[in-house]
Amino acid sequence: MLLTLFESHTHFFLSMFQKMILTKIISNTLSLHKKQLIEWLPAVRYFSSPTNPLVNVDVNDKSGIAVVTMNRKPVNGLSLELFEAMSKALDDLENNRIRGAILTSSCPTVFSAGLDLNELYQPDKKRFKAFWTTFQDVWLKLYGSSFPTAAAINGHAPAGGCFLAISCEYRVMCPDYKIGLNETRLGIIAPIFLRASMRNTVSNREAEKALTLGTLYSTEDALKIGLIDEIAIYKVKAIERCENFLAQFNNVSSIARSFTKRSLRQKDLEELENCREEDFNIFWSNLIEPSVQKQIGDYMQSLKKK
Numbered sequence: 001m002l003l004t005l006f007e008s009h010t011h012f013f014l015s016m017f018q019k020m021i022l023t024k025i026i027s028n029t030l031s032l033h034k035k036q037l038i039e040w041l042p043a044v045r046y047f048s049s050p051t052n053p054l055v056n057v058d059v060n061d062k063s064g065i066a067v068v069t070m071n072r073k074p075v076n077g078l079s080l081e082l083f084e085a086m087s088k089a090l091d092d093l094e095n096n097r098i099r100g101a102i103l104t105s106s107c108p109t110v111f112s113a114g115l116d117l118n119e120l121y122q123p124d125k126k127r128f129k130a131f132w133t134t135f136q137d138v139w140l141k142l143y144g145s146s147f148p149t150a151a152a153i154n155g156h157a158p159a160g161g162c163f164l165a166i167s168c169e170y171r172v173m174c175p176d177y178k179i180g181l182n183e184t185r186l187g188i189i190a191p192i193f194l195r196a197s198m199r200n201t202v203s204n205r206e207a208e209k210a211l212t213l214g215t216l217y218s219t220e221d222a223l224k225i226g227l228i229d230e231i232a233i234y235k236v237k238a239i240e241r242c243e244n245f246l247a248q249f250n251n252v253s254s255i256a257r258s259f260t261k262r263s264l265r266q267k268d269l270e271e272l273e274n275c276r277e278e279d280f281n282i283f284w285s286n287l288i289e290p291s292v293q294k295q296i297g298d299y300m301q302s303l304k305k306k
């Protein structure tokens with residue numbers, strides 16, 4: 001109660017300087033460790049949007065909500081550079097204590113086409129290692145973020161695209177698109193962290209069916225199995241619905257919310273933290289199998305021939 005009052009009344013007015021002073025006074029008074037106290041303090045609007053052409057971050061000064069837009073034409077293929085830009089953007093959001101983030105895309109009909117197949121086909125080991133490690137980083141930062149997250153899925157979201165959406169806490173999708181984890185259809189085994197996000201979203205039984213069959217769901221079917229939470233007619237509405245979801249947390253203590261989220265996701269995060277190198281090795285050895293390479297190469301050709 002005290003925390004909620006404190007947050008709502010000071011939310012718009014604190015400057016960074018005031019926040020430092022306040023931190024000092026309250027930590028002295030309550031004998032709290034500074035790190036504990038920082039968690040208490042409300043978000044402060046001193047955020048300047050990082051300029052990276054691949055990821056645009058737009059923070060609404062009034063609501064404190066950031067819209068994070070992936071911008072890699074034509075289909076937001078997740079390349080090393082896009083992952084690096086996302087990883088940096090997530091760090092900036094975390095450091096600036098925003099109130100929530102909405103992930104979306106600037107491509108008119110595609111949220112993200114998943115991993116850039118060029119990263120998977122005839123890969124160079126050094127680059128692939130950097131790519132895979134940054135992919136892991138992005139998941140750890142997005143799935144484990146201290147701020148609440150939502151995805152405004154304004155287009156197709158196969159494979160890695162679906163993975164990004166299910167790493168968020170809420171999903172609103174526009175009609176007539178496809179979403180799902182179709183990795184097995186490409187001969188690819190879903191990595192450990194992707195399985196965790198899926199199990200956290202739909203029932204274990206649906207996750208098993210969806211992952212083993214590699215099903216791509218229509219927007220309507222995705223809603224039926226709980227893969228998405230709402231349907232919105234177009235992107236602006238999807239963002240609005242995500243904002244409404246995030247606004248619900250205005251009346252909840254941010255420390256209670258973020259600790260609860262963390263404790264629910266901790267096991268999944270630790271599972272990857274404890275086996276990052278092994279996770280890479282498993283994928284690398286599978287990826288360079290000639291049969292897997294052939295399947296990926298043929299798939300790339302089929303996409304180009306369309």
Ligand SMILES: CC/C=C\C/C=C\C/C=C/C/C=C/C(=O)SCCNC(=O)CCNC(=O)[C@H](O)C(C)(C)COP(=O)(O)OP(=O)(O)OC[C@H]1O[C@@H](n2cnc3c(N)ncnc32)[C@H](O)[C@@H]1OP(=O)(O)O
Pocket residue numbers: 074075077109110112113114115116117118120156158159160161163182183186187188189190191194283286287292300303304305306
């Ligand atoms: C055994 C273990 C081995 C390895 C482990 C590796 C990974 C495991 C774990 C990770 C999980 C994630 C995996 C992935 O994400 S793999 C990628 C899977 N993605 C897809 O299957 C989607 C493919 N794309 C499509 O279905 C359509 O493009 C889409 C519906 C998204 C959009 O259709 P639209 O008609 O609007 O556009 P297109 O004309 O199809 O495409 C335009 C352009 O973009 C190229 N393209 C499309 N997708 C990709 C992609 N993922 N990567 C790179 N390039 C892509 C497409 O070829 C066209 O190019 P061009 O003809 O040159 O214009």
